[in-house]
Amino acid sequence: MASQLLNVPHLACFPKISPFLHHSLFSTSNPSVFHSTSTRRALKSSSNSRIIKLQAVAETSSEIESSSVTEPTALTLRQICQGYVPEHILHRMEEIGFVFPTDIQREALPTLFTGRDCILHAQTGSGKTLTYLLLIFSLINPQRSSVQAVIVVPTRELGMQVTKVARMLAAKSEIDVKGCTVMALLDGGTLRRHKSWLKAEPPAILVATVASLCHMLEKHIFRIDSVRVLVVDEVDFLFYSSKQVGSVRKLLTSFSSCDKRQTVFASASIPQHKHFVHDCIQQKWTKRDVVHVHVSAIMPMPLCLLHRFVMCEKTNKHQVLLALLESDAPESAIIFVGEQSEKSKKAGNDPSTTLLMEFLKTSYKGSLEILLLEGDMNFNSRAASLTEIRQGGGFLLVSTDIAARGIDLPETTHIFNFDLPQTVTDYLHRAGRAGRKPFSDRKCIVANLITSEERFVLQRYENELMFSCEEMML
Numbered sequence: 001m002a003s004q005l006l007n008v009p010h011l012a013c014f015p016k017i018s019p020f021l022h023h024s025l026f027s028t029s030n031p032s033v034f035h036s037t038s039t040r041r042a043l044k045s046s047s048n049s050r051i052i053k054l055q056a057v058a059e060t061s062s063e064i065e066s067s068s069v070t071e072p073t074a075l076t077l078r079q080i081c082q083g084y085v086p087e088h089i090l091h092r093m094e095e096i097g098f099v100f101p102t103d104i105q106r107e108a109l110p111t112l113f114t115g116r117d118c119i120l121h122a123q124t125g126s127g128k129t130l131t132y133l134l135l136i137f138s139l140i141n142p143q144r145s146s147v148q149a150v151i152v153v154p155t156r157e158l159g160m161q162v163t164k165v166a167r168m169l170a171a172k173s174e175i176d177v178k179g180c181t182v183m184a185l186l187d188g189g190t191l192r193r194h195k196s197w198l199k200a201e202p203p204a205i206l207v208a209t210v211a212s213l214c215h216m217l218e219k220h221i222f223r224i225d226s227v228r229v230l231v232v233d234e235v236d237f238l239f240y241s242s243k244q245v246g247s248v249r250k251l252l253t254s255f256s257s258c259d260k261r262q263t264v265f266a267s268a269s270i271p272q273h274k275h276f277v278h279d280c281i282q283q284k285w286t287k288r289d290v291v292h293v294h295v296s297a298i299m300p301m302p303l304c305l306l307h308r309f310v311m312c313e314k315t316n317k318h319q320v321l322l323a324l325l326e327s328d329a330p331e332s333a334i335i336f337v338g339e340q341s342e343k344s345k346k347a348g349n350d351p352s353t354t355l356l357m358e359f360l361k362t363s364y365k366g367s368l369e370i371l372l373l374e375g376d377m378n379f380n381s382r383a384a385s386l387t388e389i390r391q392g393g394g395f396l397l398v399s400t401d402i403a404a405r406g407i408d409l410p411e412t413t414h415i416f417n418f419d420l421p422q423t424v425t426d427y428l429h430r431a432g433r434a435g436r437k438p439f440s441d442r443k444c445i446v447a448n449l450i451t452s453e454e455r456f457v458l459q460r461y462e463n464e465l466m467f468s469c470e471e472m473m474l
């Protein structure tokens with residue numbers, strides 16, 4: 001296989017590793033060898049040869065060395081992007097506050113700029129969005145009137161967020177947003193309006209959910225062969241947990257026949273990634289020399305997250321949550337609640353989210369605004385909740401897993417798993433909604449409310465994701 005692995009750990013210690021780990025969710029291709037920061041520093045030459053050298057180093061080095069997120073000697077984002085990304089984008093990027101690269105940006109951008117397909121595999125909150133957006137801005141030609149980049153996302157909420165970041169970067173100045181050619185084509189939108197817009201004045205960048213995108217392609221509203229770069233964000237979710245996997249595969253297959261194409265996949269979790277890379281090559285979804293850029297391979301969870309649990313009876317969870325909110329006084333928090341089962345729906349029960357909202361509205365006396373986000377709400381109410389959050393002020397967001405993927409609310413200091421997530425991957429993504437300020441060393445809390453029977457499930461998540469969870473006594 002011609003694909004390569006860029007394996008970039010940044011850890012001082014090597015905590016307990018379950019045997020399962022290396023063969024399942026977050027395994028590295030070569031788990032016993034890692035290359036160190038100092039070795040990498042010595043290898044800063046042209047990106048292509050660097051990748052090949054890194055591969056060679058990975059086969060010989062067994063050194064593990066601590067590395068902070070950014071090294072003092074590291075290049076700035078501007079230096080990495082100079083000559084590839086237009087000046088006005090670089091200027092905006094710095095105005096917004098993106099000056100130094102995160103690990104994934106530093107490692108992936110030089111490779112992306114060579115035109116190679118990439119799998120961006122790095123912790124939650126590590127800056128994958130900016131990584132692929134900078135690639136896109138390096139490729140699009142504003143003079144061309146066609147869709148040149150497509151970003152596929154699993155949810156409307158994530159689509160709105162990515163669109164906002166892309167538009168922020170594309171705006172030539174804060175008051176001139178006309179330069180923006182980014183369209184959000186998301187489930188629940190008014191497709192008729194988008195159809196005319198796509199035909200009359202195609203945007204350079206299209207951010208789309210799968211169903212809406214496929215609809216436009218099937219109706220020949222725009223052609224995939226004008227697209228230079230296709231990004232699939234939260235790729236493992238789209239492949240393994242959504243009903244749309246068939247459409248995603250079809251999309252990738254039609255893109256595979258385009259000339260001059262570049263494909264990028266991104267996620268903080270890519271289960272069985274060796275198989276995934278193999279499939280990508282076999283199915284021609286990527287070119288044969290696809291690069292798997294794997295940052296923090298031995299530590300899938302951000303170190304700034306502190307994990308805790310409180311053991312309680314199911315019937316007492318509301319009171320325990322209230323006590324935690326009072327004792328911890330989060331600045332902003334997301335409270336994750338399990339989806340209502342079909343059986344419970346049929347029985348006419350209220351969903352747990354509704355019951356919890358009612359409880360908090362009557363019992364919580366703090367100053368945070370209580371908001372709800374769940375799949376059963378209509379699109380306008382969902383958008384209203386997120387808009388309200390983004391207007392500032394502290395929030396307590398009660399949500400199902402709909403907020404677990406990709407949503408970026410950097411003010412979140414606490415995650416409460418009111419119900420334990422169903423899978424280890426869900427744990428990783430829920431927890432990763434906190435600790436999203438790349439250069440901050442502020443600690444954030446992930447608190448789990450569990451019954452005694454659930455302790456072993458949490459223990460399994462601890463083993464697989466390599467964190468330890470401290471018991472809290474109230």
Ligand SMILES: Nc1ncnc2c1ncn2[C@@H]1O[C@H](COP(=O)(O)OP(=O)(O)OP(=O)(O)O)[C@@H](O)[C@H]1O
Binds near residue numbers: 098105
């Ligand atoms: N170079 C940078 N400097 C400062 N902040 C950055 C930089 N790059 C990204 N960020 C910020 O980091 C936060 C997380 O970025 P982003 O949403 O891209 O994470 P992600 O890797 O896509 O996470 P997830 O896997 O959870 O989707 C955002 O608030 C973003 O603005």
